Amino acid sequence: MTDWAILTAAQMRAAEQGAFDAGVDEYSLMETAGAAAAEIIWRAGHRRDALVLCGPGNNGGDGFVIARLLRARGVAVRVAALGESRTVSSQRARAAWGGPVEDMMSAAPATQLIDALFGTGLTRSLDATVASRLCALAEAAVLTHAVDLPSGVETDSGALLSAVPIFGICIALGAYKPAHLLHPAAGRIQRLILADIGIAVPGIMQRLAPPLLEAPVAQAHKYNRGLVAVIGGGMAGASLLASIAAAHSGAGTVRRFAADRPVAGPHAIVSRQTERPEAIADALADERINVVLVGPGLGLEADGRARLDAALDAGHPMVLDADALTLLGEQGARAIPAGAILTPHEGEFQRLFGDLPGSKIDRALAAAQASGSIVVYKGADSVIAAPDGRVAVASGASPWLSTAGTGDVLAGLAAGRLAVTGDSFRAACEAVWLHGDAARRAGPAFVADDLLGTLPAAIAARL
CATH class of the missing domain: 3.40.1190.20 (Ribokinase)
Structure with missing residues (x-):
């Protein structure tokens, strides 16, 4: 992982595919991502009760992994899903969770809300009722966490495709995405944390890093300093x-x-x-x-x-x-x-x-x-x-x-x-x-x- 790299949705998919081609199992990568996110959430919220919202794709699979690992630490975790899991890895993660799965539209709020509905690659708006429900659950929570990206955000432009609540923490998986830093999406994130998931990423686009400056040398004078x-x-x-x-x-x-x-x-x-x-x-x-x-x-x-x-x-x-x-x-x-x-x-x-x-x-x-x-x-x-x-x-x-x-x-x-x-x-x-x-x-x-x-x-x- 390059600590300051920014990847578009296509570049992130290519980086993941590179890991798969090198022999990394897709589900193992999901476990790694979920574990990294769970550690960050644990440090922020400790044993406060939590509601994990899981979407139908691999972002939702990450959510099931997070829920299972937080439960193992003694957190009172509930999971609410937006329909059935549709990818092989997310189905496997859901089975490993093994606990009840509520309907997101009727689930009660919790002290912590973890949004794992949709991550990198979303290109269309959420259904208005789903977006409204997400905002209501976030408003009712004390601590809010977005896994990879807040749901409703377009990855590459930072546009808001539908209503998006403000999240206290957003956990960028593997690399920053443009939407983490570009407005208006960046304005929906109060704190951004990068989670290492063990894949190599290119670094031609970077989040601006603090510079390393040099003091003038002993032989400096007013003209050779510029x-x-x-x-x-x-x-x-x-x-x-x-x-x-x-x-x-x-x-x-x-x-x-x-x-x-x-x-x-x-x-x-x-x-x-x-x-x-x-x-x-x-x-x-x-x-x-x-x-x-x-x-x-x-x-x-x-x-x-x-x-x-x-x-x-x-x-x-x-x-x-x-x-x-x-x-x-x-x-x-x-x-x-x-x-x-x-x-x-x-x-x-x-x-x-x-x-x-x-x-x-x-x-x-x-x-x-x-x-x-x-x-x-x-x-x-x-x-x-x-x-x-x-x-x-x-x-x-x-x-x-x-x-x-x-x-x-x-x-x-x-x-x-x-x-x-x-x-x-x-x-x-x-x-x-x-x-x-x-x-x-x-x-x-x-x-x-x-x-x-x-x-x-x-x-x-x-x-």
């Missing part, structure tokens, strides 16, 4: 937020070139008033510049376009955000420089790439491949995609990030980490993780400026 140039426009606050974030990211030097007059900020950041595009070109001729960030506070008028063009012509590695993305949207993906980091929110993404089909992961990948860039598709679930197919998905970010200026901070972080590492995908992943951790440390009701004060602690924790 020089970031931030190109702003007339809105001083946005480009200044981005500049300070870049300075706190680990980069050695930050220079801010903007149309506004130099404003208050850290004295370590050199701010220069550069109104003419020619002045931008001259400023970016410095070969020591590692990364250019364009977008925060740039403006959408002709002057903003000219400043963006001057930055594009300089040929440095780039981070493109905010107004730069809107301006590039007028030209389409072919105008985006290869290897750049793009940080669009939903509206900017659509302006750049149109209404692409598929899940958020599918759309981010298609955009990365079309543009040859690293795409940080922002939101409550942020997807970082590379043209070579690598994907990292971050979820669980603070909802307080939905405030003005936090995107500028993220863009500055991405630029700074790119200046330090020289690796666009790695830099984007590090920036998203550090941004989220800084928000966690800032607590509720923060403003974007508050993130700047928590960034050093977020970085220190990963050294």
Whole structure:
């Protein structure tokens, strides 16, 4: 098992088939999965009485295994099924349970509810009465557990196919699935736990992992630690937020070139008033510049376009955000420089790439491949995609990030980490993780400026 791997429904089936082809018995895998889930449920609920809901397929078979193992530990377990078991392994698990099986539609609630109705691969909604009954039983329980996925969730997109209750714990079997991390399904899970079931899984899609950062070496100086140039426009606050974030990211030097007059900020950041595009070109001729960030506070008028063009012509590695993305949207993906980091929110993404089909992961990948860039598709679930197919998905970010200026901070972080590492995908992943951790440390009701004060602690924790 790869601890951070994400598999689609088809990939999970292929991984299981690979185990079967290698000699693993299907029922033995069900026993392993059920045992792993039962251990997690036991630790959470101990001897509290439990109701296990079992569907007709192998997810229901997992539920029968869970019920049997919890009963062996002294838990007062009842099982309620949605019809007969239809697979060989689930029938075997039901026989091994050997106890009464109630009708789900009439079963009384319990302190713990364990949803093993439908797991990976569900493609249609639950019957409205079944979905309503599931929600009612979950509401009546004190502790709720979903086995693999909450029933009613589409595995690959995270869409809710029918009404889905909120589960206290979701036990991901073998690997994370996109729905564990993509909204709205991710919003129905309060705590996500990965259970090892002993099968090998590929790892090209990953849940975003905490980065391993490095402190500067003893021989470091301000230029070999990375020089970031931030190109702003007339809105001083946005480009200044981005500049300070870049300075706190680990980069050695930050220079801010903007149309506004130099404003208050850290004295370590050199701010220069550069109104003419020619002045931008001259400023970016410095070969020591590692990364250019364009977008925060740039403006959408002709002057903003000219400043963006001057930055594009300089040929440095780039981070493109905010107004730069809107301006590039007028030209389409072919105008985006290869290897750049793009940080669009939903509206900017659509302006750049149109209404692409598929899940958020599918759309981010298609955009990365079309543009040859690293795409940080922002939101409550942020997807970082590379043209070579690598994907990292971050979820669980603070909802307080939905405030003005936090995107500028993220863009500055991405630029700074790119200046330090020289690796666009790695830099984007590090920036998203550090941004989220800084928000966690800032607590509720923060403003974007508050993130700047928590960034050093977020970085220190990963050294």
